[in-house]
Amino acid sequence: MIRTKSNSQPIFVQKLHKSFGSQTVLQGVNLATVQGETLVVLGRSGTGKSVLLKLIVGLQQPDSGSIRIHGHEISGLATEGLNEIRKKIGFLFQQAALYDSLTVEENVAFPLARHTSLRDSERRDRVHRLLASVGMEKELTKMPSDLSGGMQKRVGLARALALDPDILLFDEPTAGLDPITAAEIGELIVKLKKERNLTSIVVTHDVHGARSFADRVILLREGKVVFDGPFSQLEQSVDPFVVRFMKDAA
Amino acid sequence: MSDVVITIISRPLCAFFEWFGELGVFCSRVTRAAFHSPWEGLELLRQMDAIGAKSFPLVALAGAATGVVLSLQTRDSLTRFGAKALLPEVIVFSLIKESGPVITGLIVSGRVGAGIGAELGSMRVTEQIDAMEVSAVDPYKFLAATRVLACLCMLPLLTLAADSCGIILGWISATLASPITLQLFMHRGLQDATLSDFLPSTFKTVVFGLIIGFVACFQGMRTKGGTEGVGRSATSSVVISSLFIILADVILVRLIQVFFPS
Numbered sequence: 231m232i233r234t235k236s237n238s239q240p241i242f243v244q245k246l247h248k249s250f251g252s253q254t255v256l257q258g259v260n261l262a263t264v265q266g267e268t269l270v271v272l273g274r275s276g277t278g279k280s281v282l283l284k285l286i287v288g289l290q291q292p293d294s295g296s297i298r299i300h301g302h303e304i305s306g307l308a309t310e311g312l313n314e315i316r317k318k319i320g321f322l323f324q325q326a327a328l329y330d331s332l333t334v335e336e337n338v339a340f341p342l343a344r345h346t347s348l349r350d351s352e353r354r355d356r357v358h359r360l361l362a363s364v365g366m367e368k369e370l371t372k373m374p375s376d377l378s379g380g381m382q383k384r385v386g387l388a389r390a391l392a393l394d395p396d397i398l399l400f401d402e403p404t405a406g407l408d409p410i411t412a413a414e415i416g417e418l419i420v421k422l423k424k425e426r427n428l429t430s431i432v433v434t435h436d437v438h439g440a441r442s443f444a445d446r447v448i449l450l451r452e453g454k455v456v457f458d459g460p461f462s463q464l465e466q467s468v469d470p471f472v473v474r475f476m477k478d479a480a
Numbered sequence: 481m482s483d484v485v486i487t488i489i490s491r492p493l494c495a496f497f498e499w500f501g502e503l504g505v506f507c508s509r510v511t512r513a514a515f516h517s518p519w520e521g522l523e524l525l526r527q528m529d530a531i532g533a534k535s536f537p538l539v540a541l542a543g544a545a546t547g548v549v550l551s552l553q554t555r556d557s558l559t560r561f562g563a564k565a566l567l568p569e570v571i572v573f574s575l576i577k578e579s580g581p582v583i584t585g586l587i588v589s590g591r592v593g594a595g596i597g598a599e600l601g602s603m604r605v606t607e608q609i610d611a612m613e614v615s616a617v618d619p620y621k622f623l624a625a626t627r628v629l630a631c632l633c634m635l636p637l638l639t640l641a642a643d644s645c646g647i648i649l650g651w652i653s654a655t656l657a658s659p660i661t662l663q664l665f666m667h668r669g670l671q672d673a674t675l676s677d678f679l680p681s682t683f684k685t686v687v688f689g690l691i692i693g694f695v696a697c698f699q700g701m702r703t704k705g706g707t708e709g710v711g712r713s714a715t716s717s718v719v720i721s722s723l724f725i726i727l728a729d730v731i732l733v734r735l736i737q738v739f740f741p742s
Contacts (some may be wrong), residue, residue: 289610313616327611330602341615389615445601 239298240265240429241286246295248281248453255281256262257453258295265396266427268419270440270461272475273450275357279433280324282450283399286431287321288312299397317345320390324402326382328374334361334385334418335370341392360388380411387418391426398422404439412439419443437479449475506698510628513621523626531592531627532634534639537658542587543642545651546579547571555657565668568660571650572669577681580643582729585688588631588638589721593696596627597717600700601710609701615707623702628693639682676740684732688725695721 241263248256256277263269271279284290286297288304297304299315307315328337338357342348348356361367364384374382383403390398403419404412416439422428423443434440440447440461447464449457449472457464457472465476550571557566601622603609612619678705696717703713 284610287614289613309618313618316614316616319614321611321614323604323607323611327607329608329611330606341617344615344617389611393615 239263240300241431242296242298242301243282243286243472244296244298246282246285246297246434247293248278248290249293252299254456255453256285256292257373259450259453259455261448261455261458263429263431265429266423267445268423268430268432268443270430270444270447271450272435272437272440273432273448274475275435277450278453279450280305280401283321283401283431283433287319287399290400317393318395318397320387320395320398322383322390322403324405326379326386328377328382328385328389330374332374333370334366334372334374334377337374337385338389338392341389345393348387356392357388360391361385363391364388378411380407380415383407383415384418387415387422391422396428398430400430400434402434403432404434404436409440412436413442415439416442435479437476501560502702503694503698506624506701507694509620510624510694510697514625514629516621520622520626523622524629524741527626527630528634529646530595531588531630532637535588535591535634535638538591539584539638539642539647542583543575543580543645544649546583546642547575547646547648547720548653549655550574550579550646551650551653556652567654568651568665569672571654572647572666572673573677575643575646575650576673576678578733579684580646581639581681581685581688582725584635584639584642584684585692585725586722587642588635588688589692589725590718592631593692593721594714596693596696597700598714599711600624600697601703601713604639604701604703605706605709619701624693624697627697628690631689631693632686635692636682636687639685643682676717677742680736680740684729684736686730689730691724691728692721695724 239262241261243261246256246259247254255276259278259282261269271282273279277351281290285292285305286299288307292305295305299319302311302315304315310392319396328334329340332340335354338360339353342353342356346353358367358370359427361370364387366381366384366388369377369381369385374385377385387403400419403415407415416436419430419441423430423478432440432443444461446459447457448455449463451471457467457469464472465475467473514541551567552685554570554574555564555567558567558570600609603623609619609623612622647666647669651660651662654660654665655662698712699720703709705712
């Protein structure tokens with residue numbers, strides 16, 4: 231495992247390229263986060279936002295470029311090494327991706343049962359605390375199919391937090407939710423940041439939500455970063471693409 | 481024109497070899513995962529129950545039906561040649577040497593192959609397999625290796641069940657036409673049988689189990705294209721594993737004849 235000087239940057243991405251066949255998705259993306267920062271990635275559909283998250287967590291391999299998590303280079307890393315890094319990263323999928331053969335409680339306990347030596351009672355306590363932190367402590371025995379989209383996302387978030395990660399990746403956390411539930415998920419993101427000092431990357435189309443939880447925003451266009459700065463700066467930008475994007479999103 | 485012909489021929493040919501290559505890589509990855517800790521004992525037991533115990537009624541029924549059909553069909557032929565006394569031997573030998581193992585393999589391929597293909601396919605398209613990987617749990621071990629091992633362990637046991645049900649129902653059918661005690665039926669059926677008749681043909685189903693497990697897990701885990709893709713994976717799991725079972729049976733029968741001559 232290569233350890234670099236950029237240990238202070240939880241996530242450091244440099245000159246990242248990714249293509250699928252003849253379709254180029256990412257073209258030399260650079261980004262870096264600081265501890266406790268919430269970085270929002272905006273962009274039109276198909277600009278590689280979700281691919282960027284999957285590359286960061288090692289679900290896909292880049293064509294070229296570098297991805298470092300706490301200074302560890304992960305591109306090309308073997309599964310064992312990658313798994314050690316993954317234990318420090320939580321990932322909330324767009325459709326929550328709960329295991330549909332397991333109950334809510336078993337879903338959250340799944341990573342704990344495999345990576346901790348907690349006794350059953352301790353594990354149960356921890357699961358209950360995690361579910362309580364996302365307001366789902368009363369739904370322990372329900373199956374994922376019995377939950378609404380917002381509830382599934384909350385349980386997915388509890389599962390993502392199970393191993394006490396210091397990085398959290400959100401793939402469209404508010405997609406498909408009504409405005410009130412979307413706002414509640416946004417509040418959860420802010421609350422988690424305050425309580426746990428988590429470094430987060432949030433991929434979203436939800437510009438209104440991004441305003442409430444973003445410390446910094448990057449805007450992707452055709453696989454390239456065309457804006458990098460605070461949300462207030464994004465709103466004041468005179469770049470024609472940024473102006474049009476913000477206007478269409480409003 | 482010739483370029484078009486070459487393209488038409490080469491594309492499916494390339495896809496065919498690519499599929500085999502990917503299957504080979506998948507099998508080696510699952511095999512490696514199966515022999516490394518942590519052991520997923522509970523999940524293995526759960527899969528043995530789902531694949532073995534829950535397939536038992538269907539396999540037993542198929543075995544029983546085969547026994548009855550064998551009894552009905554061969555009785556007339558043997559009577560015609562004056563060899564009616566050989567009926568128990570024909571039923572027992574047909575079942576333990578060929579019908580029992582192959583029918584078990586095909587039935588399990590239909591029931592379990594489709595189930596695994598659809599379940600893993602559905603997990604793939606809903607990102608549950610990705611979620612497992614992100615949780616630092618190896619899906620090749622947790623999902624695939626446990627299912628392959630369960631298939632491998634349960635196929636010989638299910639074959640024994642099919643053989644037993646077939647022999648008993650074969651006897652009932654025979655005794656309804658011409659009364660014979662079960663003891664005498666079994667004595668006649670097994671008098672010339674040796675372990676080399678019974679063991680190789682029963683344990684060849686281990687290979688059938690490997691085929692069903694590997695093919696269904698592979699097809700399921702490479703699913704693309706939403707619910708339509710899940711349907712395709714379930715169907716292809718059954719079709720490909722059934723085809724491979726039939727082909728493997730031809731090779732295994734010949735190998736058994738060479739290494740375990742009568």
